[in-house]
Amino acid sequence: MVAIPYDEIVKAPKALLHDHLDGGLRPATIVELADGIGHPLPETDPAALGEWFVTAANSGSLERYLETFAHTVAVMQTEEGLHRVARECALDLAADGVVYAEVRYAPEQHLERGLSLDAVVEAVLAGFRDGTAEAAAAGRTIRVGTLVTAMRHAARSQEIAELAVRHRDSGVVGFDIAGAEAGFPPTRHLDAFEYLQRENFHFTIHAGEAFGLPSIWQAIQWCGADRLGHGVRIVDDITGESAPVLGRLASYVRDKRIPLELCPSSNVQTGAAPSIAEHPIGLLRDLRFRVTVNTDNRLMSGTSMSREMALLSEAFGYGWAEMQWFTINAMKSAFVPFDERLSIINEVIKPAYSKLITERPL
Numbered sequence: 001m002v003a004i005p006y007d008e009i010v011k012a013p014k015a016l017l018h019d020h021l022d023g024g025l026r027p028a029t030i031v032e033l034a035d036g037i038g039h040p041l042p043e044t045d046p047a048a049l050g051e052w053f054v055t056a057a058n059s060g061s062l063e064r065y066l067e068t069f070a071h072t073v074a075v076m077q078t079e080e081g082l083h084r085v086a087r088e089c090a091l092d093l094a095a096d097g098v099v100y101a102e103v104r105y106a107p108e109q110h111l112e113r114g115l116s117l118d119a120v121v122e123a124v125l126a127g128f129r130d131g132t133a134e135a136a137a138a139g140r141t142i143r144v145g146t147l148v149t150a151m152r153h154a155a156r157s158q159e160i161a162e163l164a165v166r167h168r169d170s171g172v173v174g175f176d177i178a179g180a181e182a183g184f185p186p187t188r189h190l191d192a193f194e195y196l197q198r199e200n201f202h203f204t205i206h207a208g209e210a211f212g213l214p215s216i217w218q219a220i221q222w223c224g225a226d227r228l229g230h231g232v233r234i235v236d237d238i239t240g241e242s243a244p245v246l247g248r249l250a251s252y253v254r255d256k257r258i259p260l261e262l263c264p265s266s267n268v269q270t271g272a273a274p275s276i277a278e279h280p281i282g283l284l285r286d287l288r289f290r291v292t293v294n295t296d297n298r299l300m301s302g303t304s305m306s307r308e309m310a311l312l313s314e315a316f317g318y319g320w321a322e323m324q325w326f327t328i329n330a331m332k333s334a335f336v337p338f339d340e341r342l343s344i345i346n347e348v349i350k351p352a353y354s355k356l357i358t359e360r361p362l
């Protein structure tokens with residue numbers, strides 16, 4: 001099986017829908033910011049700290065994986081900290097060849113040092129604007145939209161949904177709920193989702209990662225999610241070895257082209273998938289679900305969009321055609337307006353891949 005070399009994957013345009021701002025900090029930035037506020041870290045050497053995050057997140061449980069965020073959230077409590085993290089995020093994604101990204105975070109987790117919810121959102125938006133402009137000046141065009149997340153164990157989702165809608169014209173393109181899944185069903189936040197639908201706004205829901213089909217069913221049929229954050233456990237509704245048989249929910253998800261924001265490395269770390277090679281993405285792609293490839297948390301997984309693509313290329317033999325398919329799937333499923341999506345597909349993604357396919361068949 002031939003795999004696409006990593007450095008060629010970096011150069012190809014990629015689209016990313018599921019990336020957490022507080023899961024993608026540079027280790028060196030955490031060290032500097034933590035030093036400035038006196039926050040104790042498990043390691044103070046950036047390389048050792050980066051390794052610590054990956055090891056600690058390799059827990060096999062979503063709950064333990066999420067504990068590592070205490071150290072990133074701690075250094076994102078000031079306008080300067082939030083601005084810096086967002087700016088660096090845009091630069092890092094652009095350097096990795098990501099041309100479109102939706103980055104999410106939960107403003108309610110950034111109020112410990114007195115910021116208001118609106119000030120948090122504004123600092124992050126400004127960071128993304130500056131990072132994007134710097135990347136463009138260096139010849140790397142990236143469009144970054146933010147998703148505002150509410151924590152599913154908390155009870156602020158209505159307020160956070162209103163916050164997202166308030167900033168819809170300055171860069172917030174959607175809403176999400178995240179956090180521990182088991183015991184916190186999406187319907188706890190039904191009011192927020194109904195409000196968002198009335199506002200003609202977009203939202204995705206983390207569902208079908210650490211909990212199975214009931215969570216996915218609620219997210220879609222009760223809450224009206226546009227996309228599924230992970231959604232990987234939709235495979236629980238697919239039976240049959242040689243000829244797969246789709247249950248009613250899996251059929252619905254596929255028929256309605258509901259995008260699955262799959263995050264291979266993250267799933268292996270939290271125990272949602274045994275390995276990359278055994279990840280359900282292989283089956284879901286063969287069955288032509290609307291599959292997208294995502295990073296989830298670049299710091300906790302020691303990964304990047306290019307690395308996720310490279311791992312899949314190695315494990316499943318995917319070449320440019322599959323990579324283009326994942327990328328266009330993501331772009332079709334993005335929360336920015338249709339004309340913007342179309343122009344990135346037709347003017348950026350398709351020309352780049354047709355060149356790669358002709359010049360470097362893989």
Ligand SMILES: O=c1[nH]cnc2c1ncn2[C@@H]1O[C@H](CO)[C@@H](O)[C@H]1O
Pocket residue numbers: 020021022023062066069073104105106109149178179180206209266296297
């Ligand atoms: O894969 C995931 N599943 C559920 N929640 C997550 C995942 N990754 C991160 N977060 C949670 O989302 C918050 C806002 O970004 C993070 O602080 C983390 O608690």
Ligand SMILES: [Zn+2]
Pocket residue numbers: 018020178206229296
């Ligand atoms: Zn996530």
